[in-house]
Amino acid sequence: MSHVITTEGLTKTYGSRTVVDGLDLRVPEGCVYGFLGPNGSGKSTTMKMLLSLVRPTRGEISVLGRPVDHRTRHELSPHIGSLIEAPPGYGHLTGRENMAVVQRMLGSSDRQVARAVEIVRLGEHMDKRVRDYSLGMKQRLGIATALARDPRLLVLDEPTNGLDPAGIEEIRELLVSLADRGITVMVSSHLLDEVDRMASVLGVLGRGRLIFQGTREELFDRSVPDLLVDTPEPERALDLGLPAVRGPGGLRLSGFDDAATADLVRQLVHHEVPVHGVRRVRQSLEEVFMDLTGREGLS
Amino acid sequence: MILAELVKLRRSALWLVALVLPVLTVTAGALNYAGNRSMLSSGWAPFWSQVVLFYGLLFLSMGVAVLASAAWRMEHRGHNWNLLMSTPIRPAAIVGAKIAALALVVAFMQLVLLVLVAVVGRLVLGLEGMPPWEQAAVAGLAVVAATPVIAVQSLLSMSIRSFAAPVALGLLGCVAGAGVLLGGGGGVLSHLVPQALVSSALFLGNTAVADSASLDPGAVGTIVAAAGALTAAVWALSAVLLARREMR
Numbered sequence A: 001m002s003h004v005i006t007t008e009g010l011t012k013t014y015g016s017r018t019v020v021d022g023l024d025l026r027v028p029e030g031c032v033y034g035f036l037g038p039n040g041s042g043k044s045t046t047m048k049m050l051l052s053l054v055r056p057t058r059g060e061i062s063v064l065g066r067p068v069d070h071r072t073r074h075e076l077s078p079h080i081g082s083l084i085e086a087p088p089g090y091g092h093l094t095g096r097e098n099m100a101v102v103q104r105m106l107g108s109s110d111r112q113v114a115r116a117v118e119i120v121r122l123g124e125h126m127d128k129r130v131r132d133y134s135l136g137m138k139q140r141l142g143i144a145t146a147l148a149r150d151p152r153l154l155v156l157d158e159p160t161n162g163l164d165p166a167g168i169e170e171i172r173e174l175l176v177s178l179a180d181r182g183i184t185v186m187v188s189s190h191l192l193d194e195v196d197r198m199a200s201v202l203g204v205l206g207r208g209r210l211i212f213q214g215t216r217e218e219l220f221d222r223s224v225p226d227l228l229v230d231t232p233e234p235e236r237a238l239d240l241g242l243p244a245v246r247g248p249g250g251l252r253l254s255g256f257d258d259a260a261t262a263d264l265v266r267q268l269v270h271h272e273v274p275v276h277g278v279r280r281v282r283q284s285l286e287e288v289f290m291d292l293t294g295r296e297g298l299s
Numbered sequence B: 001m002i003l004a005e006l007v008k009l010r011r012s013a014l015w016l017v018a019l020v021l022p023v024l025t026v027t028a029g030a031l032n033y034a035g036n037r038s039m040l041s042s043g044w045a046p047f048w049s050q051v052v053l054f055y056g057l058l059f060l061s062m063g064v065a066v067l068a069s070a071a072w073r074m075e076h077r078g079h080n081w082n083l084l085m086s087t088p089i090r091p092a093a094i095v096g097a098k099i100a101a102l103a104l105v106v107a108f109m110q111l112v113l114l115v116l117v118a119v120v121g122r123l124v125l126g127l128e129g130m131p132p133w134e135q136a137a138v139a140g141l142a143v144v145a146a147t148p149v150i151a152v153q154s155l156l157s158m159s160i161r162s163f164a165a166p167v168a169l170g171l172l173g174c175v176a177g178a179g180v181l182l183g184g185g186g187g188v189l190s191h192l193v194p195q196a197l198v199s200s201a202l203f204l205g206n207t208a209v210a211d212s213a214s215l216d217p218g219a220v221g222t223i224v225a226a227a228g229a230l231t232a233a234v235w236a237l238s239a240v241l242l243a244r245r246e247m248r
């Protein structure tokens, strides 16, 4: 599989603070790549480095098969549509005038601009001043700006920020349809929910480190859901010194993989604690995410 | 890129500044002229000298400072820097287009000044005929002479997010420029301090300012050459700084 973005040991340090730490990103061609992490985990900083808006302290970046630095920026930028942190836009100009500014900077054709506006469905608001736009309309204009060059790669930083559920759904469908046309989309969010159903590959950041990269299924496999032990006598089990808390029907234990579970059951049986059942908690993807970022990221 | 800058100027507050400043200038000049009728000989030349006195020393350069801050504020606001820097446009073109757009607004401001001088001179002060062509020539030359100030203020406002700080630095420049001119240091120095260059150009052929040169090809040529060299140097510096800039 060919990768549109690869980084090796990508690192950014501000003063003595390392905000992005040794990332080895692999973004496959034609996918929607969900770039997840809690606030302040380094998503925006990473994306700025991919666009050479910020210089890495260490590490290599290759985008569309070319090394990225401020010298290659003008060669790569015609192929990369981006939206970083908040939608840009000149408030005193209308949507149409904003698109005219972008068109002139990019040298896009009228057709490309018209199509970008059509894709984000902003047509009827084009003659309104951008300072009077709602946040959702600004996001749309920002995405239209990114699309106005027929990009091969889209780098979108929290494009669903501030949108209502219908707006989020619309952006989701839009990004999936763009990926279907072969455009690689990298999209960040601090909410797994938002990217869950659009991203086929996920990268999870915690405190500047890449703590997971892979498919949704691999993410599930990675995490170990809590164990529930059904027993009428939880006190006896607790007396054994197990790292357990009381849970529904008995005990709840964290971080027990399959081997540890077998050991646990053996121990309980050995001490003649009645075991009625052992099962795992069903986890939502969001919980898996919280689990990962909470455990390895923020703690 | 210059086309993109022209779109950005639509409905922008810059035009208001370019309108208000000449109004203030000509009003002040006319009041001065009317108040000192006994001391001044009457006619277009004395009126003009009252108009350009403060305009040349302070108003034009400070106006440019405000215009430059307003022009770059559009980019500092929102996240337009990210947009600007993720296009194929080279830093030199980004900075050059900004300087050109500002020069256009300054040219408009000079035009307003000329029209106001003619209108106020005739209708309010009752002067005969029309202002001499030399005044139009000087006003036009001042646009050229002001490009180094434009370039310097543009560089400051590009680098500093604050609106007021570059304007304050511009005021310092005006003080230095006036010092160079009035201190009689003249010569090379008055062509190296951008604000002094503006004053020198506006005072050409002016009887009210003691050691101003006459409006001859030599003086004009020197001013144009100095303006060109200073602008090119500051432009190049801005482009280099922009290329190295990190986006926040």
Ligand SMILES: Nc1ncnc2c1ncn2[C@@H]1O[C@H](COP(=O)(O)OP(=O)(O)OP(=O)(O)O)[C@@H](O)[C@H]1O
Pocket (backbone or CB within 6 Å): A014, A019, A037, A038, A039, A040, A041, A042, A043, A044, A045, A046, A190, B248
């Ligand atoms: N220019 C800068 N100078 C110093 N520190 C910075 C700078 N830019 C970002 N940081 C710090 O780097 C860390 C990561 O910031 P970044 O904006 O990349 O996080 P993020 O994952 O995008 O967060 P959010 O979800 O809030 O957008 C933060 O702690 C931030 O304070």
Ligand SMILES: [Mg+2]
Pocket (backbone or CB within 6 Å): A043, A044, A045, A085, A157
């Ligand atoms: Mg961010």
